[in-house]
Amino acid sequence: MTIQTDTFAEYVIVEYRWLIVIVALLPISLLWKVWSTFRNWLVFKLNSAPRMHDKKVKDVQRQVKEWLAGDRNTRLCTARPTWQTMSFRHGLYKKTSTNISVNLVDVLEVDTKNMTVRCEPLVTMGQLSRTLEPLGLALAVVPELDQLTVGGLVMGTGVETSSHIHGLFQHICLQYELVMADGSVITCSKDERADLFYAVPWSYGTLGFLTSVVIKVVPAKKYVRLQYESYTNLPELAARFSKESLSKEPHQFVEALLFTKDTGVVMTGDMVDEIGMDGKLNSIGKWYTEWFYKQVERHLKRYTAGDRQPVVEYIPLRDYYHRHTRSLFWELQDIVPFGNNIIFRVLFGWLMPPEVSLLKLTQPKTVTKLYDRAHIIQDMLVPIDRLEKAVLKFHEEFEVYPIWLCPFKVLNQPGQLRVKSGDWQMFVDIGVYGVPKAKGYETVASTRRIESFVVQNDGFQMLYADTYTTLEEFRQMFDHTLYDKVRDSLPFCKEAFPEIYGKVNRTVRK
Numbered sequence: 001m002t003i004q005t006d007t008f009a010e011y012v013i014v015e016y017r018w019l020i021v022i023v024a025l026l027p028i029s030l031l032w033k034v035w036s037t038f039r040n041w042l043v044f045k046l047n048s049a050p051r052m053h054d055k056k057v058k059d060v061q062r063q064v065k066e067w068l069a070g071d072r073n074t075r076l077c078t079a080r081p082t083w084q085t086m087s088f089r090h091g092l093y094k095k096t097s098t099n100i101s102v103n104l105v106d107v108l109e110v111d112t113k114n115m116t117v118r119c120e121p122l123v124t125m126g127q128l129s130r131t132l133e134p135l136g137l138a139l140a141v142v143p144e145l146d147q148l149t150v151g152g153l154v155m156g157t158g159v160e161t162s163s164h165i166h167g168l169f170q171h172i173c174l175q176y177e178l179v180m181a182d183g184s185v186i187t188c189s190k191d192e193r194a195d196l197f198y199a200v201p202w203s204y205g206t207l208g209f210l211t212s213v214v215i216k217v218v219p220a221k222k223y224v225r226l227q228y229e230s231y232t233n234l235p236e237l238a239a240r241f242s243k244e245s246l247s248k249e250p251h252q253f254v255e256a257l258l259f260t261k262d263t264g265v266v267m268t269g270d271m272v273d274e275i276g277m278d279g280k281l282n283s284i285g286k287w288y289t290e291w292f293y294k295q296v297e298r299h300l301k302r303y304t305a306g307d308r309q310p311v312v313e314y315i316p317l318r319d320y321y322h323r324h325t326r327s328l329f330w331e332l333q334d335i336v337p338f339g340n341n342i343i344f345r346v347l348f349g350w351l352m353p354p355e356v357s358l359l360k361l362t363q364p365k366t367v368t369k370l371y372d373r374a375h376i377i378q379d380m381l382v383p384i385d386r387l388e389k390a391v392l393k394f395h396e397e398f399e400v401y402p403i404w405l406c407p408f409k410v411l412n413q414p415g416q417l418r419v420k421s422g423d424w425q426m427f428v429d430i431g432v433y434g435v436p437k438a439k440g441y442e443t444v445a446s447t448r449r450i451e452s453f454v455v456q457n458d459g460f461q462m463l464y465a466d467t468y469t470t471l472e473e474f475r476q477m478f479d480h481t482l483y484d485k486v487r488d489s490l491p492f493c494k495e496a497f498p499e500i501y502g503k504v505n506r507t508v509r510k
């Protein structure tokens with residue numbers, strides 16, 4: 001893909017970004033990983049986290065109270081710099097708001113009796129899966145990129161291949177502790193301040209500052225027995241995917257990757273303790289192994305070449321959970337084009353991936369322009385019965401492959417997500433990340449058409465990426481009834497925080 005660049009320096013930056021990544025970002029990423037692992041280990045060894053928690057919460061309260069005592073002519077947001085976050089863009093509101101430091105990074109307690117873990121909001125998925133694995137436990141839903149934080153996943157949303165059983169990240173959260181705009185600390189759960197509890201997910205930090213969360217854990221086993229089934233026909237693939245997702249005795253994990261409009265691989269998995277006779281061990285997390293989605297594509301190629309048997313593999317559990325981390329799904333291929341080359345993997349694979357935060361921090365303007373014009377990153381969530389129709393629409397507007405398909409259940413609970421009827425409704429996350437090849441693709445116009453398709457089909461958009469909807473459309477997509485009621489009832493809330501739309505729409509993110 002070529003892009004008009006203004007200067008020779010810009011041309012070099014775009015075409016040879018991999019040089020910057022290899023020479024600077026990978027070594028810095030390594031130092032960062034070593035430091036944070038050491039820091040976490042030390043904190044845990046000294047067992048200071050639980051003791052320090054109340055003190056750290058008091059510090060958040062102090063900052064909010066200082067704002068309260070002042071003239072209150074600014075809004076509040078967390079002080080986490082936006083280059084550090086997984087949200088795709090930089091939030092401009094951070095520059096004009098009072099930044100509250102919520103520097104809470106520790107796992108506080110694993111309760112094996114009640115099968116819960118209590119953690120602070122900056123705990124990452126990587127940190128949590130490392131903590132729980134030696135105890136034979138796992139979160140019921142583990143969003144797959146290591147650097148995603150508990151706070152971001154609660155205030156935004158989180159989805160994974162076990163979500164067809166357990167629901168979204170919000171559905172495995174049992175209790176939130178928050179510092180509110182009036183400086184008080186409150187906890188909420190389905191039995192205590194239920195309105196607030198149900199309004200918190202998808203609220204993007206516009207109700208209060210999250211300081212801890214109690215999350216449900218499940219027993220874990222050593223491996224995932226993963227079965228790959230290839231398809232060369234979309235209706236058949238969609239039917240199989242939906243059947244697996246809706247099954248009364250479902251596999252623990254369901255996922256599919258589409259490599260073209262008509263071809264793809266459906267993967268179903270279950271945790272096991274032993275490697276069976278029907279497949280081999282595949283440690284996909286090792287630095288020298290091929291990127292996961294490339295391995296999946298090879299299964300499809302084998303199938304189209306005539307080998308029609310489904311393939312079974314045994315994948316170590318943590319490797320499975322973080323299977324898309326090493327290649328940032330398939331985004332790294334555009335940044336380090338030879339990243340999956342065997343020689344590169346053997347020599348430097350252990351340094352990969354570069355920290356997303358460093359990629360964001362060092363992203364030159366020219367690359368931002370390129371992403372604005374010729375790159376799409378979107379996750380659209382539609383009822384599973386619209387899967388086929390939606391894939392065809394995505395093909396027409398974007399033509400980006402692979403496409404990520406992940407089923408998830410939305411429980412019929414109060415809050416921003418509407419469900420047609422019954423106790424729950426099955427949805428599918430359709431993730432498109434890459435360079436669109438569709439004729440006539442135009443970022444804003446094409447995304448707007450997809451957004452209205454999603455609204456018309458009773459779906460939602462994930463908000464870590466770009467949303468171009470108007471406020472009216474946004475309120476049509478997400479039910480604000482409970483959210484508005486809660487904001488009205490909380491002292492100083494409307495003064496302290498903008499509405500969700502004010503934090504996520506494209507005009508406030510660059």
Ligand SMILES: Cc1cc2nc3c(=O)[nH]c(=O)nc-3n(C[C@H](O)[C@H](O)[C@H](O)COP(=O)(O)OP(=O)(O)OC[C@H]3O[C@@H](n4cnc5c(N)ncnc54)[C@H](O)[C@@H]3O)c2cc1C
Pocket residue numbers: 040041044045049105106107108109110127130131132134135
């Ligand atoms: C209640 C609880 C809370 C925890 N909180 C955190 C946390 O906030 N942050 C965090 O990083 N880790 C925490 N841990 C430890 C966690 O279990 C991981 O073992 C640790 O993060 C290192 O895992 P690793 O696989 O990266 O490295 P490993 O190779 O397993 O270990 C690296 C180093 O960590 C030490 N270590 C490993 N497991 C433990 C353990 N269970 N307890 C003490 N030291 C250990 C080892 O001595 C070794 O030197 C917690 C564990 C529990 C039970």
Ligand SMILES: NC(=O)C1=CN([C@@H]2O[C@H](COP(=O)(O)OP(=O)(O)OC[C@H]3O[C@@H](n4cnc5c(N)ncnc54)[C@H](OP(=O)(O)O)[C@@H]3O)[C@@H](O)[C@H]2O)C=CC1
Pocket residue numbers: 076077078079080084085086087091102121143144145147148149150151152153155156157158159160204205206208209210211462463464503
């Ligand atoms: N598999 C998946 O489910 C994936 C999910 N994502 C998305 O990525 C985002 C998570 O990224 P991450 O870097 O962890 O989070 P971010 O730092 O991007 O935070 C996301 C939002 O949550 C708010 N928030 C975070 N922590 C707190 C807190 N302690 N108190 C109040 N508000 C808070 C932030 O508020 P503020 O603006 O004030 O900082 C921000 O609006 C989510 O939106 C998620 O949906 C991305 C990839 C994969």
Ligand SMILES: CC(C)=CCC[C@@H](C)[C@H]1CC[C@H]2C3=C(CC[C@]12C)[C@@]1(C)CC[C@H](O)C[C@@H]1CC3
Pocket residue numbers: 086087088159328329331356359360363367377379429431433462
């Ligand atoms: C599974 C779900 C629901 C979402 C996956 C989303 C990811 C593919 C994106 C989340 C953050 C994105 C960023 C980039 C690529 C796509 C994500 C990993 C970049 C690394 C692309 C290059 C830019 O320079 C920086 C971006 C940071 C965020």
